[in-house]
Every structure is written in structure tokens, then in C-alpha cells.
Amino acid sequence: MSGSSSVLVASDLVRRYDQRIVVDRVSLTIESGEMVSLMGASGCGKTTLLHILGTLDRPDEGRLLLLGRDPARLSDAARAVMRREELGFVFQQSNLLPSLTARENVALPAWRATGQRRASLDRADALLDRFGLAARGDAPGRVLSLGEAQRVAVARALINRPQMVLADEPTGSLDSEASLAVLDAMAEVCRTGAALLIVTHDPNVAARCARRLVMRDGRLAPGASLSAVEDVATAHRTVV
Numbered sequence: 001m002s003g004s005s006s007v008l009v010a011s012d013l014v015r016r017y018d019q020r021i022v023v024d025r026v027s028l029t030i031e032s033g034e035m036v037s038l039m040g041a042s043g044c045g046k047t048t049l050l051h052i053l054g055t056l057d058r059p060d061e062g063r064l065l066l067l068g069r070d071p072a073r074l075s076d077a078a079r080a081v082m083r084r085e086e087l088g089f090v091f092q093q094s095n096l097l098p099s100l101t102a103r104e105n106v107a108l109p110a111w112r113a114t115g116q117r118r119a120s121l122d123r124a125d126a127l128l129d130r131f132g133l134a135a136r137g138d139a140p141g142r143v144l145s146l147g148e149a150q151r152v153a154v155a156r157a158l159i160n161r162p163q164m165v166l167a168d169e170p171t172g173s174l175d176s177e178a179s180l181a182v183l184d185a186m187a188e189v190c191r192t193g194a195a196l197l198i199v200t201h202d203p204n205v206a207a208r209c210a211r212r213l214v215m216r217d218g219r220l221a222p223g224a225s226l227s228a229v230e231d232v233a234t235a236h237r238t239v240v
């Protein structure tokens with residue numbers, strides 16, 4: 001690994017859609033144990049960047065080193081195993097499997113990784129309980145409310161004790177108590193050495209992160225102060 005505790009090292013990442021630059025020479029290093037927030041106006045490129053950092057998309061230019069490995073040099077199968085077993089994703093649109101129950105959705109990555117169905121479901125139940133969803137474990141994904149689905153997605157992202165968590169507005173549909181539970185769980189994962197990159201429009205969420213990034217038109221402005229974060233949040237509220 002380059003720099004013994006760097007979980008992620010991105011250098012000059014560029015992503016274009018139809019000649020339009022959406023991610024514009026983004027460089028970013030995230031160390032083990034770090035909680036990093038990413039704010040920015042709608043459409044500025046946050047999800048696109050997150051997908052590149054999580055190996056779901058490839059940059060047109062630039063280099064990425066993730067957990068000491070260059071994803072571009074891994075096979076598709078090796079990248080898929082890395083995503084499933086070492087990364088935790090919370091997608092902007094939860095992406096739960098609609099016909100599986102909440103507990104099966106959460107358990108699935110652990111079950112696939114270990115082959116242990118019972119233990120995976122037990123662990124899923126413990127995570128659901130932690131997020132106030134003990135009574136919803138048997139509900140199919142398709143009937144969950146937005147906020148329930150979001151917490152199920154967070155539980156699913158954490159079940160394999162990932163080394164890097166990439167979360168795209170994971171508290172966008174949650175009340176403050178549920179948001180707090182999610183952030184506490186993420187902070188706990190970071191204390192064990194994982195790193196977190198969390199996209200948010202909520203300055204209270206950003207305030208929980210030691211490092212706060214702001215994205216504008218595809219470019220990263222590092223080291224944002226809380227007042228800059230508050231400005232971005234105000235601009236977002238004005239738009240939506």
C-alpha cells in the first residue's frame with residue numbers, strides 16, 4: 001500500500017459524458033479511520049465521483065489506488081469480490097432487491113462471502129435492531145418506506161465490516177434520531193480502521209466528519225470550513 005494507512009489514493013481523475021467534463025482532475029487521499037463528507041450542488045458530480053472511487057465506473061483519465069490495489073489492473077471478477085467483501089456501498093437510490101426481505105437484503109453480502117446463511121441472518125438482525133428496524137426484518141424490500149429502505153441499505157453496506165464505506169446521501173430520508181444512529185454506526189466502523197466518504201446535503205452530517213470536502217462543477221475544494229459547508233447547504237435548500 002502506498003503510505004501505510006491510505007485506504008484510497010486518487011490522482012487527477014477525469015470523467016466526461018459526451019465531451020462534457022463531470023469529474024474534473026480530482027485528487028484525493030483518504031486514510032484509514034477517516035470520516036470525510038462531500039457536499040456540493042445537485043449535478044456537480046458527486047455520485048459520478050463516488051462510483052469511480054468504488055470501481056463501479058472507470059475514469060477517462062487519472063489513477064486510483066484502492067486498498068493498495070489498482071482496480072484498472074484487476075479482472076471484473078476480482079473487482080466484484082473487492083466491492084462485495086471490502087467495500088460498503090450505500091447507493092443514492094437504496095437499490096434493495098424488492099422480493100427479498102429486509103433481513104435477507106442485509107444478509108446477502110455476508111452470506112455470499114462466507115456461505116453461512118444462519119450466521120449472516122443473525123448479524124443482519126442485529127444491525128436492523130440497531131437501526132430501529134427489528135420489527136421490519138420480514139418485510140419485502142418493495143414495501144419499505146424510503147427511510148426504512150435507506151437504513152436497510154446502510155446495514156447491508158456495513159455487514160461485511162468493510163474497509164472503505166462509500167455512502168451517497170444515506171440520511172437523506174431520515175429523521176434526526178435515525179440519522180444519528182446511522183452516523184454512530186459509521187463512526188464505530190471508522191474507529192476500527194475503516195474509512196468513510198459520505199455524500200450529504202446536511203450540514204449536521206458534515207459536522208460529524210473531521211474532514212469536509214466541497215465539490216463545484218466537478219472540482220474538489222478541500223478543507224472546507226463549516227461556514228463553507230453551511231453556504232452549500234443553504235444553496236441546496238434554495239434550489240430544492
Ligand SMILES: Nc1ncnc2c1ncn2[C@@H]1O[C@H](COP(=O)(O)OP(=O)(O)OP(=O)(O)O)[C@@H](O)[C@H]1O
Nearest residue numbers: 017018022040041042043044045046047048049092
Ligand atoms: N450516464 C450518464 N450519461 C450522461 N450524463 C450523465 C450520466 N451520469 C451522470 N451524468 C451527468 O453528470 C452530471 C453529474 O451527475 P451526478 O449524478 O454525479 O451529480 P450529483 O452531484 O450526484 O447530483 P445530486 O446531488 O443531484 O445527486 C449531471 O449533469 C448528470 O446529468
Ligand SMILES: [Mg+2]
Nearest residue numbers: 046047092168
Ligand atoms: Mg448524486
